[in-house]
Amino acid sequence: MSNTHTDVLLAGAFAAFTVDLLVYPLDTLKTRFQSPDYKKIYYDASKNAVNRKLLFRGLYQGVGSVILITIPSSGAFFTTYEAVKSGLSKANPTYGGSPLIPQPFIHSAASATAELVSCFILTPAEVLKQNAQMIRRPAESSSKTSTAFQPSVTIQALKQFKHPSQLWRGYTALAARNLPFTAMQFPMFEHLKESIKQYRQKSGTYTGSLMETALMTAVSAGSAGSLAAVITTPVDVVKTRIMLSATGEASEAEAKKEIARARKEGHSIEKLANRKGVTRKSGLTVAKEVLAESGVKGLFRGGTLRAAWTALGSGLYLGVYDSGRVWLGGQHKHDDLSM
Structure with a gap:
C-alpha cells in the first residue's frame, strides 16, 4: 500500500474534523473542572452542589477556532510522523536480523518530532x-441550538488578548503534556494494533477489510490513549491554568514598566505585585499552587473525564485516520491497475 503526502494530510485532517465535533463538549467540561475558578463559577455554595445548568451551558464555545487550526495541525502531525518513522526505520541498521534500535523508540521519536511541529x-x-x-453566556441564548457555533464568544475571548504573542503562551506547557503523552501512546498503540492483527491472522479470522482496520486501530488507540491520559493529567492541569491566565499576563518588560509607573505615581508596589497576571508563572509555580490549594487530588482533577474523552477521541481519531489512509492507498492502487 502506497500513500502520498496528500493522502496523509487528507486522512489526518478529516480525522481531526470528525473527532473535534464529537468530543468537544467533553473537552469543555474538562477545562471547566480544571479551572482555578471552578468552585467560584460553577459551584452553588447555598445548595452545596454543582450548578449543572451553568456547567453544561455553551459546551461548543470556541469550537470554530479549533476546527480551523486543528485541520492543518493534524495534517502536519501525521505528515511529520509518517516521514520521520519511515526515515528512521530505513536508516536503522540491523545486526543478526534484528534492528539495532527497537521499533517503540522509533515510534516515540517520530511522534515527539511530529508533536513539536x-x-x-x-x-x-x-x-x-x-x-x-470559560466565558459565561446569558441563560436565554443557551436555548437556541444555533448559538453553539456563533463566533461571538470566540471574538469576545480574542479581545481579551492585548498582544498576539499571548496566544502562544502555553506552548511549552502544551508540548510538555503532549510529548510524554504521544511518546507513551504511539508505541503502545502500534504494539497493540500489531498484536491484534497477528492474533486474528493466526486464528484465521483476519480479512484486511476497511472496517476491520478501523476497529483494530480504534481499540488499540483508545486503550493506549486513555492510559497515557491518566498519567499525564497533572501536566494537563498545569497547561490549562497557564492558558487560562494568558489574557492577563504581562511580559517581564511590561511588568517593569508597571512597577516604574507605580513608583512614580506613589502607588503600593506590594499591591501591584499581587495583582493577577503582572508576571508570568512557570509551570512548576503553577503546580505548587495547585498542590497548596487542593493537594495531589487537584493535580488529577478531570483525569477520569480526560481518560474517557481521550479513549473515545483517540479511538475515533486514529481509527478514521488509519482507515482513511488505507482507503486512499487502495484507490491509488486501483487507479494504477486500471491504467
Missing part, C-alpha cells in the same frame, strides 16, 4: 479555545 500550529487555537470555554 503540531503544537506550534495548535497553541494559539488551544489558548483561545480554553478562554472561550
Whole structure:
C-alpha cells in the first residue's frame, strides 16, 4: 500500500474534523473542572452542589477556532510522523536480523518530532479555545441550538488578548503534556494494533477489510490513549491554568514598566505585585499552587473525564485516520491497475 503526502494530510485532517465535533463538549467540561475558578463559577455554595445548568451551558464555545487550526495541525502531525518513522526505520541498521534500535523508540521519536511541529500550529487555537470555554453566556441564548457555533464568544475571548504573542503562551506547557503523552501512546498503540492483527491472522479470522482496520486501530488507540491520559493529567492541569491566565499576563518588560509607573505615581508596589497576571508563572509555580490549594487530588482533577474523552477521541481519531489512509492507498492502487 502506497500513500502520498496528500493522502496523509487528507486522512489526518478529516480525522481531526470528525473527532473535534464529537468530543468537544467533553473537552469543555474538562477545562471547566480544571479551572482555578471552578468552585467560584460553577459551584452553588447555598445548595452545596454543582450548578449543572451553568456547567453544561455553551459546551461548543470556541469550537470554530479549533476546527480551523486543528485541520492543518493534524495534517502536519501525521505528515511529520509518517516521514520521520519511515526515515528512521530505513536508516536503522540491523545486526543478526534484528534492528539495532527497537521499533517503540522509533515510534516515540517520530511522534515527539511530529508533536513539536503540531503544537506550534495548535497553541494559539488551544489558548483561545480554553478562554472561550470559560466565558459565561446569558441563560436565554443557551436555548437556541444555533448559538453553539456563533463566533461571538470566540471574538469576545480574542479581545481579551492585548498582544498576539499571548496566544502562544502555553506552548511549552502544551508540548510538555503532549510529548510524554504521544511518546507513551504511539508505541503502545502500534504494539497493540500489531498484536491484534497477528492474533486474528493466526486464528484465521483476519480479512484486511476497511472496517476491520478501523476497529483494530480504534481499540488499540483508545486503550493506549486513555492510559497515557491518566498519567499525564497533572501536566494537563498545569497547561490549562497557564492558558487560562494568558489574557492577563504581562511580559517581564511590561511588568517593569508597571512597577516604574507605580513608583512614580506613589502607588503600593506590594499591591501591584499581587495583582493577577503582572508576571508570568512557570509551570512548576503553577503546580505548587495547585498542590497548596487542593493537594495531589487537584493535580488529577478531570483525569477520569480526560481518560474517557481521550479513549473515545483517540479511538475515533486514529481509527478514521488509519482507515482513511488505507482507503486512499487502495484507490491509488486501483487507479494504477486500471491504467
